[in-house]
Amino acid sequence: MTEDANSWTLDPDRALPAEPTARAVAREIYAASGALPIVSMHGHVDVDLFLDNQPFANASELLVIPDHYLVRMLVSQGMTPADLGVQTRDGTPFETDPREIWRRFCQNWKLFRGTPTRYWLEHEFAVVFGAPAPPSAQNADELYDFFLETLARDEFRPRALLDRFNVEVLATTDSALSDLAAHRKLAELDGGQRIVPTFRPDSLLQINHRSWADDVARLSEVSGIDAGDFDSFLQALRQRRDVFIAAGARATDHGHLSADTTELEPSQARRIYAAALRGEADDADAAAFAGGMLFEMARMSAEDGLVMQLHPGVLRNHNSAVRQRYGADAGFDIPVQIEFTRALQPLLNSFGMNPDFRMIAFTTDETVYSRELAPLAGAYPALRLGAPWWFLDSPEQMRRFRESAVETAGFYNTSGFVDDTRALASIPARHDLSRRVDAGFLARLVTEGRLDLAEAVETAVDLAYNLPLLAYAQRA
Incomplete structure (x- = not known):
């Protein structure tokens, strides 16, 4: 390059408040949190990238x-x-x-x-x-x-970048059907479980998914349990969850269109499941089954301790031609308005006060935080709010999230930052932006006399590091 090797430097105050007094306070807060280790508990980097390490x-x-x-x-x-x-x-x-x-x-x-x-x-x-x-x-x-x-x-190289980024824990997202061999090999290489899997069963819980029948057949193979009826299907899912837990998994991940968690009567669940196996289930059956299975996933999480992550409200593959040509991750995922208060009521009525259950809710509809999610998280001990992700992964909307959620739910009913990325090199950048935005928000509370500086610094450290560890803590 013709430029001097040190000619490109970034503004050290980027994303901090513009007002001088608040900026000075934010600098002090960010100095305490900016270099903390990264706990990245929701992402989509391919585990094989780290195993191959090319x-x-x-x-x-x-x-x-x-x-x-x-x-x-x-x-x-x-x-x-x-x-x-x-x-x-x-x-x-x-x-x-x-x-x-x-x-x-x-x-x-x-x-x-x-x-x-x-x-x-x-x-x-x-x-x-x-x-x-x-x-x-x-x-x-x-x-x-x-x-x-x-x-x-x-x-x-990929594993060296994790050291460079100061990543303490990185969660991948893995099909419920994965053999997790790469995770086991990495654990042997690293002498621990730094890169952990996340249980993603969407294609098994949504009977209108194009691969559902094939995936159920595969579930029977990998679990060793013939999932030919609904009760055996649940047993096979429990077996797969146990395998994930043994490999270090801390959470499940559910990307349904709706947040509905209405429990199905066992006879109704069995009927829909049998109809789906015959190829006779309709759209109403599919919607009911998806909601019922979210309830079942909550029941299983209360039993085995996996944290349940739910991020509904995204219409996947909006453009069918792009989806057909490039695959499921390229067809434009577009947010839709979502309702949580009534949708989560069945699940929270049954498990929201259970000390053995933990759920983290995400959404791309930022208006729902102040209206529904913050009041719910401010009431139910089992519920945490996932900090903005995906389309909300931006400075202005991160600030609005804090403004919308904190007054009702507080800081400590949130999960810490979730980067939700497939791009490995962006992980430190995303976490850095979150820490700067939080420093700015906390600085405003300090300058308005609503927090003292020591409290703000402690909160910034908790948001950046301690809260994600607590939110995704493994059951003792």
Whole structure:
């Protein structure tokens, strides 16, 4: 590169309050929390990446192709996922030249102005990798070559990056049907369970899922229990949960469209399950079964101690053509309005006061925090609020989350930050942004005389580190 190697530095006060008095307080609070270890308990980085531990080949494979936020923005401006190296599932061509993919990204750097993606990428480039300048059409090739040289070094291999990022615990998201062999091998290599699985059974709980029948057959195979009837199905799910717990799992993860948790009468559950196996279940059956199975998952969590994560309210694969061409994670997931108060009532009536049960609720509808979720979390000991994720993973909406939730639920009925990322290099950037936003919010409370500084510092440390450990604590 032609620029001096130390020429690109980021504003040390980025995302802190602009008002001078509050900014000074926020700096002091952030100084206590900014460098704490990362507890990343909800994410989608592939576990095999760490087991293989191979160097990343180039910047496109690390920073562009796996980052669906980045790809989505460029697609919104007229590109296709194939233009950006996303592999097609229908055999149509896609760009395989990583340098060309990188050029397309660099040429469109301005599209990310004002977005959280811009914040994450700048942190990754300047702080994590020490890149000498922001991307541009003019320096695309030079910057690509810089990353080629940097990524070839051992300290930038996947497991070394976890050390570099100061990651204490990282949770992956794994199919309920996974054999978890990679997790067991990693535990042997690391001498512990630093990278832990999360039990994700969505395709088994939603009978209208396209792979449901095949997945039930596979469940019978991997569990050793013939899931030919509903009672055996529940037994097989319990067996799989036990396998996950033995591999270090701390939580389940449920991405249903609705938050409904209405318990099904056993006879009704058996009828729907049998009809689904015959291919005769209708949409009403599917909705009832999904809600009933969330109730069953809560019952199982109260028994085995896995924390239950629920994030409803997203219409998956909004564009069917994109879904068909690129797969389930590329078809545009769009938020929809969701109701929690009545939907969670059956579950919370049965388990909300149970000391052996813990549930963390997330949503992409920020209006629901003050109206429903904060009052619920402020009442039921078993319920925690997941801090903003996905579309809410931005400074303004993080601040609004604190404003919406804290007055009713307090800080200590929240889970700590959840990054929900598939892009490994963005993990420290996302957690850094959360810590800065929280420092700013706490600084405002200090300057308004609502907290003293020592309380604010203690709260910032709890939000960044202690609360996620507590929220996802393994049962003794």
